[in-house]
Amino acid sequence: MKVLIIGCGIGGPATAMALREVGIEAEIHEAYARGADGVGSFLNVASNGLAALSALGAHKKVLESAIPTPRMVMWSGTGKRLGEVANGLRLDDGTVSHTVLRSDLYRTVRSEAERRGIRIAYGKRLVSYDEGPGGVTARFEDGTQATGDLLIACDGVHSRTRSILDPQAPAPRYSGLYSFGGIVEDAGFTGEPGVYNMVFGKRAFFGHTVTESGQTWWFANLPRKLGDVPPDWKPALIQAFEGDAGFSAELIRRSEVEPGLPIHDLPPVPVWHRGRVLLTGDAAHATSPSSGQGASMAIEDAIVLARCLRDGKGHEEAFASFEAERRPRVERVVAYSRTISNSKAAGPVARVFRDLMLPIFLRKGASQESLAWMYRYQASL
Numbered sequence: 001m002k003v004l005i006i007g008c009g010i011g012g013p014a015t016a017m018a019l020r021e022v023g024i025e026a027e028i029h030e031a032y033a034r035g036a037d038g039v040g041s042f043l044n045v046a047s048n049g050l051a052a053l054s055a056l057g058a059h060k061k062v063l064e065s066a067i068p069t070p071r072m073v074m075w076s077g078t079g080k081r082l083g084e085v086a087n088g089l090r091l092d093d094g095t096v097s098h099t100v101l102r103s104d105l106y107r108t109v110r111s112e113a114e115r116r117g118i119r120i121a122y123g124k125r126l127v128s129y130d131e132g133p134g135g136v137t138a139r140f141e142d143g144t145q146a147t148g149d150l151l152i153a154c155d156g157v158h159s160r161t162r163s164i165l166d167p168q169a170p171a172p173r174y175s176g177l178y179s180f181g182g183i184v185e186d187a188g189f190t191g192e193p194g195v196y197n198m199v200f201g202k203r204a205f206f207g208h209t210v211t212e213s214g215q216t217w218w219f220a221n222l223p224r225k226l227g228d229v230p231p232d233w234k235p236a237l238i239q240a241f242e243g244d245a246g247f248s249a250e251l252i253r254r255s256e257v258e259p260g261l262p263i264h265d266l267p268p269v270p271v272w273h274r275g276r277v278l279l280t281g282d283a284a285h286a287t288s289p290s291s292g293q294g295a296s297m298a299i300e301d302a303i304v305l306a307r308c309l310r311d312g313k314g315h316e317e318a319f320a321s322f323e324a325e326r327r328p329r330v331e332r333v334v335a336y337s338r339t340i341s342n343s344k345a346a347g348p349v350a351r352v353f354r355d356l357m358l359p360i361f362l363r364k365g366a367s368q369e370s371l372a373w374m375y376r377y378q379a380s381l
Contacts, residue, residue, distance in 0.1 A: 007155035011281035011298030013113035018306035029124035041181030047088035049296025066098035079245030159283035178260035291337035
């Protein structure tokens with residue numbers, strides 16, 4: 001069997017490696033002319049995502065460039081400590097959730113896929129595909145084409161494959177938030193390494209953690225109408241956090257602020273597969289970054305899909321088994337993440353209610369065991 005994979009983000013190389021583990025050949029076709037080295041801010045790889053990488057034998061390389069972040073402490077914009085929650089659960093070998101630069105995670109999984117002999121073709125933007133009795137042919141914008149037995153979409157929240165597979169598929173929905181991030185060297189601010197400090201500010205949401213070397217990694221979520229882009233984001237961000245307790249505004253002043261990215265997720269997508277084509281990762285179930293699960297869900301998908309293809313009697317049975325196993329879990333994660341995003345964009349009245357109720361919620365609804373459904377999941381081949 002030969003599989004065409006569309007997209008070389010995190011999910012594409014992970015899927016190719018998982019397929020190779022069960023004896024299936026795969027090649028990756030990436031729309032952009034070059035890799036995403038140096039692109040993007042940072043992201044959380046929770047313990048369940050690291051367990052999935054471990055199943056592929058790829059987690060140790062990721063950990064080399066990541067920082068452990070097992071805890072989150074919540075604060076109000078007035079400086080009140082609202083509570084604490086675990087960021088993932090410790091694995092049997094002691095591994096905890098880590099934060100990693102998106103470009104480092106991408107580079108690591110891509111390089112590992114290449115090391116294992118997986119071919120990656122760049123500048124291959126999908127235009128259409130055709131199915132026949134014996135396979136599927138992908139046609140690209142540069143006039144070339146590729147043929148395989150199956151086509152697996154790993155091309156993200158704005159997936160071209162999804163729109164071809166089902167023209168009636170729901171469009172990505174805007175969360176109401178723009179996302180920003182940065183790293184400040186020797187900021188001079190004290191903090192406990194390994195702890196994310198999450199601040200529900202008066203106008204926006206801010207998070208930061210401190211590394212052992214003294215770097216401060218920060219991110220911000222700013223409520224904004226989609227397309228309402230100022231000439232310079234930095235003054236707008238500083239203004240959003242001025243008046244909040246802590247040093248959010250000061251960190252932004254010391255940072256280079258790149259243009260903000262609008263955060264989208266996907267409502268439930270009715271059609272995940274048809275014929276020889278399957279959606280995975282963000283193409284099927286994009287979640288906002290509020291749960292820190294986007295990359296982990298894509299890696300889990302890769303492993304489950306490989307197992308289903310290995311054990312199923314043909315691709316139709318395998319795709320159906322994959323969806324049956326994955327859909328309940330990923331849609332629960334998307335809904336959970338959206339609830340958190342909504343709390344970040346709360347208005348004045350909702351903000352007061354949130355700050356009163358969040359401590360109660362954190363004590364009763366965000367304990368380690370209450371979140372075990374998300375973090376204890378084990379994707380296995």
